[in-house]
Amino acid sequence: MNKITSYYRLKDNRLTELYRSLEISYPKFFKMDRLCKAGFLASEMVFRSLGEDPQSPKHDTALVFMNSSSSLDNDMDYQTTILPGNYYPSPALFVYTLANIVTGEVAIRNKIFGETSFYISSEFSAKELIITAEGAFDGKGIRRVLCGWTEYFKDACDVLVMMVEKDAAEGLDFTEKNINQIY
Amino acid sequence: MEELILELKKQIIEALNLEEITPDDIDTNAPLFVEGLGLDSIDALELIVLMEKNYGIKLTDPGKSKEIFKSVATMAEYIQANRTK
Numbered sequence: 001m002n003k004i005t006s007y008y009r010l011k012d013n014r015l016t017e018l019y020r021s022l023e024i025s026y027p028k029f030f031k032m033d034r035l036c037k038a039g040f041l042a043s044e045m046v047f048r049s050l051g052e053d054p055q056s057p058k059h060d061t062a063l064v065f066m067n068s069s070s071s072l073d074n075d076m077d078y079q080t081t082i083l084p085g086n087y088y089p090s091p092a093l094f095v096y097t098l099a100n101i102v103t104g105e106v107a108i109r110n111k112i113f114g115e116t117s118f119y120i121s122s123e124f125s126a127k128e129l130i131i132t133a134e135g136a137f138d139g140k141g142i143r144r145v146l147c148g149w150t151e152y153f154k155d156a157c158d159v160l161v162m163m164v165e166k167d168a169a170e171g172l173d174f175t176e177k178n179i180n181q182i183y
Numbered sequence: 184m185e186e187l188i189l190e191l192k193k194q195i196i197e198a199l200n201l202e203e204i205t206p207d208d209i210d211t212n213a214p215l216f217v218e219g220l221g222l223d224s225i226d227a228l229e230l231i232v233l234m235e236k237n238y239g240i241k242l243t244d245p246g247k248s249k250e251i252f253k254s255v256a257t258m259a260e261y262i263q264a265n266r267t268k
Contacts, residue, residue, distance in 0.1 A: 031200050088232050091229050
């Protein structure tokens with residue numbers, strides 16, 4: 001049975017305040033959209049609780065995130081830069097108009113070399129999370145999967161990031177019941 | 184010119200979300216890319232948009248970009264000579 005060896009639930013939208021309180025030095029954070037910031041911070045907390053250095057390469061780790069609003073929160077910001085009569089498309093906003101950018105940001109920060117993927121679903125589903133995360137274990141050499149629900153839309157932050165490990169001695173069983181309990 | 188340089192530094196900080204940097208931290212003559220502020224290619228595009236939006240300057244010759252965006256000082260000089268607003 002795969003086990004959740006660490007998790008972080010983030011519902012507070014004061015992302016910059018959390019970043020500062022963690023005393024992280026990663027200037028790229030400020031350029032990220034809110035979805036990336038939320039996924040980044042929750043992942044940071046998971047790796048911290050595991051005592052892992054973000055800079056140590058992680059060849060045995062895959063990454064699977066899901067949400068329901070995709071990158072709509074940032075897409076709406078971008079839309080304000082392409083209005084008729086005020087058409088100055090922002091490249092910095094445009095690069096975040098894809099939901100899977102959050103997986104890239106987290107993978108770069110934490111040197112995750114396993115496969116990364118992002119799925120859009122109508123609502124949070126522990127069952128779907130299990131199916132997608134367990135599929136990621138099929139990757140060569142993958143022993144653990146950083147996975148979760150990374151939803152951010154209109155100031156509502158709804159994030160749960162978990163580290164799920166194969167054959168871990170300790171942790172919560174990676175079951176629907178346990179996921180729903182920590183969500 | 185000093186006023187334009189300060190205004191430009193503030194606009195760069197805002198446009199590029201350089202939240203931990205103040206205008207005083209930006210060396211007017213230091214390289215904007217790689218060294219200095221360490222800006223990347225997306226930042227370069229954002230600076231092109233900034234020039235058009237705030238000063239009405241449309242860069243049509245990509246070959247000139249390297250010289251124009253060398254530092255805040257070179258940007259300010261170009262803006263002063265070519266601004267339409």
